[in-house]
Amino acid sequence: MSKAIDSPESVGMNAQGLKRISSNMRRFVESGELRGMSSLVIRRGETVHCEQFGYRDAEAGLEVCPDTIFRIYSMTKPIVATALMQLHEEAHFQLEDPVAKYLPAFATTKVLGEDGSLESQVRPMTIRDLLAHTSGLTYDFMEDTPIGARYREARIMNDATLSLTQVIDTLAEIPLASQPGSRWHYSVGIDVAARLIEVLSGQSLGEFLQERLFTPLGMVDTGFGVADGQLSRLSAMYGLPDLFGRDHTGSKLVEAAMSGFNERIDVSETYPTNAPHVFARGGHGLFSTMGDYANFAQMLLNGGQIGGTRVIGRKTLELMHANHLPSALLPWQLLGQDNHGYGFGLGSRVMMDVAASAGPGSVGEYGWAGAAKTYYWVDPSEELVGLFMAQYMTGVQLPERALRSLVYQAIDD
Numbered sequence: 001m002s003k004a005i006d007s008p009e010s011v012g013m014n015a016q017g018l019k020r021i022s023s024n025m026r027r028f029v030e031s032g033e034l035r036g037m038s039s040l041v042i043r044r045g046e047t048v049h050c051e052q053f054g055y056r057d058a059e060a061g062l063e064v065c066p067d068t069i070f071r072i073y074s075m076t077k078p079i080v081a082t083a084l085m086q087l088h089e090e091a092h093f094q095l096e097d098p099v100a101k102y103l104p105a106f107a108t109t110k111v112l113g114e115d116g117s118l119e120s121q122v123r124p125m126t127i128r129d130l131l132a133h134t135s136g137l138t139y140d141f142m143e144d145t146p147i148g149a150r151y152r153e154a155r156i157m158n159d160a161t162l163s164l165t166q167v168i169d170t171l172a173e174i175p176l177a178s179q180p181g182s183r184w185h186y187s188v189g190i191d192v193a194a195r196l197i198e199v200l201s202g203q204s205l206g207e208f209l210q211e212r213l214f215t216p217l218g219m220v221d222t223g224f225g226v227a228d229g230q231l232s233r234l235s236a237m238y239g240l241p242d243l244f245g246r247d248h249t250g251s252k253l254v255e256a257a258m259s260g261f262n263e264r265i266d267v268s269e270t271y272p273t274n275a276p277h278v279f280a281r282g283g284h285g286l287f288s289t290m291g292d293y294a295n296f297a298q299m300l301l302n303g304g305q306i307g308g309t310r311v312i313g314r315k316t317l318e319l320m321h322a323n324h325l326p327s328a329l330l331p332w333q334l335l336g337q338d339n340h341g342y343g344f345g346l347g348s349r350v351m352m353d354v355a356a357s358a359g360p361g362s363v364g365e366y367g368w369a370g371a372a373k374t375y376y377w378v379d380p381s382e383e384l385v386g387l388f389m390a391q392y393m394t395g396v397q398l399p400e401r402a403l404r405s406l407v408y409q410a411i412d413d
Contacts (some may be wrong), residue, residue, distance in 0.1 A: 008048040009412065011039075013156050017050050018408030029054035030401050031260070035238050036064040037390040037399065038290050041407050042298060044383045049407075050290075056235035056391075061266065069221055069234045069384065070389045071271050072372030076286040077190045079213065079296060080205075081131050081347025082312060084193050086212055089316050092200045097344075098124035099135075099192065100137070102199050105172035106192075111136060112147055112175040125180040128194065130189035131346035132324040133332075136176030137187035141249050141336075145177040147364055148249070156188065157244045158270045160279045164205060167281070168195040182323060184332035190347065193280025205280045215298055217293040217307045224285050228297030234287070237267050239393035242372050244284075246271040251334060253394055265393060284371070290389055292378060297385045320346040321366045359401060360408035363395050375400035382411060 001379050008015050019280060021039060025031050028034045033304050036054030040047065052064040082354035085138060087093065093102065093364075095247045100107035106125060110118040121136075129135040140151035151157065154170050162170075171188065201208050214222050240256050241248060241264055242338040272279050279285060298320075299306040303314035321341025341357030342349045351365040367377030386407050 004047045004050050006045075008043070008410075009100075011044040011046045011048060012411060012413030013043050013048045013065045013098060014410045014412035015413065017406075020410070021049055021403065021406045022051055024050070024402055025399065026053050028397060028402075032394050033397050034390050034399070036068075037373075037388065039389075039403055040290050040294055040385075040387040041206070042294060042385040042409075045298070045302075048410075050345040056233075058236070059236075062232070064235065065233070067221070067289055068389075069226055069230065070387075070391055071235075071237070071267065071370075071372055072286050072288050073271075073284045073289075073291070073372050075293065075368060075370040075374050075376060076282065076284050078300075078347045078376075080190050080194050080197070080282040080285065080369050081211065082296075082300075083130070083209055084127075084197050084310055084332070085316050085320055085346065087197065087200050089313055093127055093196070095128040095131075096124060096126050099130065099196070100124055102146075102196055103168065103172065103192070107170050110175045111179050112177060116146075118175055119179075122179050123181060123355055125176070127182055128324060129180050130196075132344050133184055133186055133189055134181050134329065135187060135188050135189040135192070135327070136178045136180045136185070136284050137171070137192070138177040138184070140187055141243055142186070143249050143251060147175060147177040149189075150174045152247055152249075155246065158246050159337070160270060160272050160275060163278055164191070164195055164198065164280050164282075168192055172213050172352060184329045184344065186334050188283055191271070191282040191357045193381060194280070201251070204277070205282070206276055209309075211246055211339045213296070213311060216311050217292075217295045217306060219288070219295055219303075222286060222288040223276055224280045224287070226287050228274075231273065234273065235391040237265050237391045237393060238263065238374060238396050239265065239372070239391075241265060241393070241412060242267045243394050247278070253254065258396075266331055267393075290387055293389075294385065294387055295299070297378055297387065301380060301383065301385055309351065321348060321350055323350050323352055359404055361404070369400065373397075373399070375403075377404070382408075384411075 038052045041049040134152040304312040341353040348366045362381035369375040373392040375388040
């Protein structure tokens with residue numbers, strides 16, 4: 001990750017406007033809402049803002065640094081989706097292929113009907129469904145369907161001793177929460193996509209990601225574990241109780257938030273540092289740094305290559321970052337909140353209507369976030385990458401929204 005340039009005006013950014021980022025991000029730490037954070041802005045390939053605030057370990061007095069390692073949770077998803085689409089480029093599958101063509105156990109997976117009965121799939125779950133969250137799968141902490149409780153009983157999300165194969169085999173035995181293609185519902189679909197990578201490539205997920213993305217992109221600190229000698233760089237986790245903790249649900253986290261819970265928490269059982277050969281997932285699980293993820297995001301902005309190294313084709317990325325949801329499924333809703341103005345692509349949300357989104361941006365801008373306050377977006381129209389990383393579990397604070405406003409107001413061309 002390069003140092004911020006001295007003259008951001010050379011890439012159309014206002015230096016005074018960028019200074020507003022520092023003062024506004026700092027207040028989230030000074031207020032005690034967050035312990036520490038890092039933010040980064042790249043325009044036309046040049047870093048125009050890179051700053052850290054607060055502590056990666058407040059109790060030990062260790063500050064957030066440019067190379068601090070974060071658990072990125074669902075920011076794992078765009079990486080895994082990109083990896084799967086590398087195999088699409090090689091004609092290993094088509095998006096409309098049934099998942100069961102490669103994972104036969106899903107051929108007999110039932111669907112929970114509105115009356116509680118079990119139904120057959122009206123049409124098979126497809127690979128597109130997995131990446132666009134229209135598969136009928138769900139998450140264990142979600143309570144809008146009885147299937148969430150089934151996931152909790154099976155410990156789909158919080159038994160890190162299970163391999164990816166074991167998790168997906170168990171998942172195929174649990175009914176779907178809805179018919180494939182009938183609704184948008186955030187889910188473990190990209191965990192299933194991760195298992196597809198293994199089946200199609202003949203490699204473990206970690207091996208495939210290392211060979212096809214991390215090594216070519218210079219993502220030296222990204223993976224499903226952290227070496228013992230690098231643990232001092234890992235940020236501690238703060239905020240609400242562990243989202244993936246056993247028997248945790250969204251309502252329990254809301255109760256904790258209402259009570260003012262904001263503490264250091266231990267997530268090592270559900271997100272271990274020392275089991276990369278077992279704990280490999282698709283929807284979460286990666287550790288990364290600001291610089292590593294910036295390389296990934298810049299590669300996306302560059303149409304699939306960075307530094308002369310191409311890892312995926314431009315047209316494949318255009319397919320990924322187009323809206324794949326029919327109008328009947330919009331606006332998509334996450335944890336009870338409508339996301340107006342956004343469609344959904346293959347692994348990331350996609351801006352369709354700036355005014356409806358109620359915030360600055362551009363049509364075609366895309367990105368995603370992680371449960372512990374990590375966030376990225378890529379704006380091709382403005383040749384812009386924005387990144388935010390903290391370690392605060394599922395908070396209601398919205399520093400990422402503030403960062404977006406601050407970045408766009410600093411554009412000066």
